[in-house]
Amino acid sequence: MPETRDSALRGDCANCFGLCCVALPFAKSADFAVNKSSGEPCRNLQEDFRCGIHTRLRPSGFQGCTVYDCFGAGQQVSQVTFGGVSWREAPETARQMYEVFPVVRQLHELLRYLTEALALPAARPLHAELRAALARVEELTGGTPDALEKLDVAPVRAEVNPLLLRTSELVRATAGGKPKSRRGADLIGKRLRGAKLRGADLRGALLIAADLTGADLTLTDLIGADLRDADLSGADLTGALFLTQPQLNSARGNAATRLPDGFDRPTHWTP
Known part of the structure; x- marks a missing residue:
């Protein structure tokens, strides 16, 4: 798999505690068959954290689930941030785990873009800055649950976005x-x-x-x-x-x- 599609930046449900199925809310619509509140396990989530209708999500009215990817945040939060101890094993960690998950998801999305940018030859003049930004976001991603819960991702995005814009300009100029x-x-x-x-x-x-x-x-x-x-x-x-x-x-x-x-x-x- 090419560097820009690093498997660590794609969801690995086998190593996640079903966080997208619990932490995220959704409303009954064309994308979801039922209403679900944040922190409420989806009715299709099994005891092993797997989806009971994974192969029939679309015909079952859960099209929204098929277009979601946590960019690897699920396994990061489950196995690294919270050390492999699930919200079922330690219910006292559930609230914070649900708060941290979307923060790490945003950070992993930035990592995904920065990793891709570094693999683009046309962006070579920016590689030093891109590597520095990547290291900074990786450092934040590895923070403690308390640090991640308090983290405001907006300034991080504001720092990374100009680099991605300049990368885009360099690459598209080759067209x-x-x-x-x-x-x-x-x-x-x-x-x-x-x-x-x-x-x-x-x-x-x-x-x-x-x-x-x-x-x-x-x-x-x-x-x-x-x-x-x-x-x-x-x-x-x-x-x-x-x-x-x-x-x-x-x-x-x-x-x-x-x-x-x-x-x-x-x-x-x-x-």
Whole structure:
């Protein structure tokens, strides 16, 4: 698996105490079949912390679960921060564990982006700064439960984001021409079939239910882009920047969709 898809930065449910199934709340909707409060175990969570309907989440009304990835925060909090002792074994730690989990999830997301940036040859002029930022975030991630519970992640993001922006500019400049900027654009439901978006800046763009069939998304910055129900059938995402598995899982696609190395083709996509 390439360095940018480090397995430590992807969820490992076998080494987690089902934290996303307990710590996070969700409301009854198209994504979740029931209401659940923070700190309340999902009704599908088994005693071994496994999901009882993992292979049938979508038909059972839990589509939201299939598009979530903790970026490895679950196993980090379970096995490192709390030393392998679960909230069932030590109920007095439950509240703090649930508070720490989303903090570490945000830190791991930053680690995921920084790790990817360091693997990009075009970003070599920034590698020293990126390595320093990576080390800083790793140090924070390894903090005590008390330190992590009190940590404000916003300033950390503010420190990392300019580096990721500069990385994006360096990489997208290799695409040639004048890359389009649609940062934060409202493209909900837009017909972008066959669009030439090579090297475009689509950071934070709303692409919900957009038709991107056959679109050229090579070297496109997709950090934070909302791809829910976007049709990526036949699209080319080779070299797409800061794309995550949850983004792909929330979209639609097919066997002709070209993905960057290291990504899994979602099982609900069409042949």
